Every structure is written in C-alpha cells, then in structure tokens.
Amino acid sequence: MARKLAFAGLIIAFCLCFFAPALQAAGVSEEAKVQAATAVIREIMDIPESAIPPSLLRQARGIAIFPDLLKGGFLIGARFGIGILLVRNPDQTWSNPLFFHLVGGSFGLQVGAQLSDVILVMRSIPNLDVLINGKLTLGADVAVAAGPVGRQAEASTDSLGIILSYSKCRGLFAGLSLEEAVMQIDNGSNAAFYNDPALLPMEILANPNMPAPAVATELKRVLVWYSTH
Numbered sequence: 001m002a003r004k005l006a007f008a009g010l011i012i013a014f015c016l017c018f019f020a021p022a023l024q025a026a027g028v029s030e031e032a033k034v035q036a037a038t039a040v041i042r043e044i045m046d047i048p049e050s051a052i053p054p055s056l057l058r059q060a061r062g063i064a065i066f067p068d069l070l071k072g073g074f075l076i077g078a079r080f081g082i083g084i085l086l087v088r089n090p091d092q093t094w095s096n097p098l099f100f101h102l103v104g105g106s107f108g109l110q111v112g113a114q115l116s117d118v119i120l121v122m123r124s125i126p127n128l129d130v131l132i133n134g135k136l137t138l139g140a141d142v143a144v145a146a147g148p149v150g151r152q153a154e155a156s157t158d159s160l161g162i163i164l165s166y167s168k169c170r171g172l173f174a175g176l177s178l179e180e181a182v183m184q185i186d187n188g189s190n191a192a193f194y195n196d197p198a199l200l201p202m203e204i205l206a207n208p209n210m211p212a213p214a215v216a217t218e219l220k221r222v223l224v225w226y227s228t229h
Helices: 003-016 020-027 030-045 054-057 128-133 187-194 202-206 216-229
Strands: 062-087 098-122 135-137 144-146 163-171 182-184
Touching: 030 054, 030 062, 030 098, 030 163, 030 187, 030 216, 054 216, 062 216, 098 187, 098 202, 128 135, 128 202
Parallel strands: 144 163
Antiparallel strands: 062 098, 098 163, 098 182, 135 182
16 A cells, blocks of 8 residues: 555656646646647547547547647656546537546656547446546546447447547557546636636536537537537
C-alpha cells in the first residue's frame, strides 16, 4: 500500500511539472474545447475505414471525447487531457457536455511525447454516480477495449458493459494505453462553460432544456448525423 501511495504521489507531482503548459491551457475557452471535440468526431468519422460504426453510436449510452490528450515522459510516463462526456437521455437525445480531466501514469523505459485525440464509446454507463461525484479508473472500475472500426463493422455483444476506445495518435509513441487512467470532473471548466459556479454535474446531464452555448448544440447535431449516415 505504501508503495502504491508513493507511486501515486510521484505520478501526480510528475504530471504537475511535465504538463504545466497543458494545465495552463485550461484557461483556453471551454467553447473552443467543445469545438475541438466536434472536429475530432468529424475527422474520425469522415475516414470510412477507421470510423466508429454508426450502429455503435446509435446504441451508445455515453461518449467521452478528449482532444489533444498529451502523453509524455522520461522513465516515468504520464498523460493529461481535458475533454467532455455526453450521455443518452431517456428520449434518446444527447445530454449537454460535462467536462472531465483524464490523468494517468506509468513506470517504464519511455522517452518522448505524443498527442492523441481519444474517443470513449460507452455501451452502458458504468457507475454514473461514482463518475460524477468522484472518479472512474479505466481498466480497474470498468474494462476498456479497442473498438471495432469501419462503417460496416459491428460491435460484439461481448463488449456490452465496457468502454470501447478510439484514438488518433501523432508523435513518438507507437501506441496508446488507457489502463489505470482516471476520469474526474473538471468543475472549473463546467462552471466557466455554463457561467454558473453552483451548477451540479447531474443538473448538466439531466436537464436537456438547460441553456448552453451554441457549440454544444452543434456537437449533439454532429453525433446524431454520424449515427444515422
């Protein structure tokens, strides 16, 4: 246990130092982050051989998008990104976006840096209360697997209940692992985006009529389009 706590503390300290520019970038317009998430969906869906199957998007209960997830390291690896989560409403429409951090780390021989656009498609919503009130550890609290690609591909029923991941990577690392990465609410970004510091995460997800910037409506429109075309 002591070793795990020491490792966690080391990773946090490393993230704060290594990703200082990314943390400072949190001041970038939240609307720009949602626009970037919309661009990520368009980019991956406009390449038929690497697209998320539309049938999978139609069945998804939630989708998280992390544009420009930064991974880097020297012996200690770490990754950091700010993204958004949308969940499916009872009437099958999409909720407004909820902002999250994604942070993780690892030991090992690794040198370099990488930017990745990451999409997490949720076949079901795992521990939503835990996710919005605490944190969700990928690979521990919920299984993560690479999703099927191509417009004609179908997701296996065996993948029900897990998160399917998609990424577009660029940089010096050959791959992307999200095992042990932690998703946690970004209260600052939520307060800034909705201009309400007292707004609760569940209010964002549960109230489809809550006022939101136009970029949120555009993202939801794009998700519906690619689910049906």
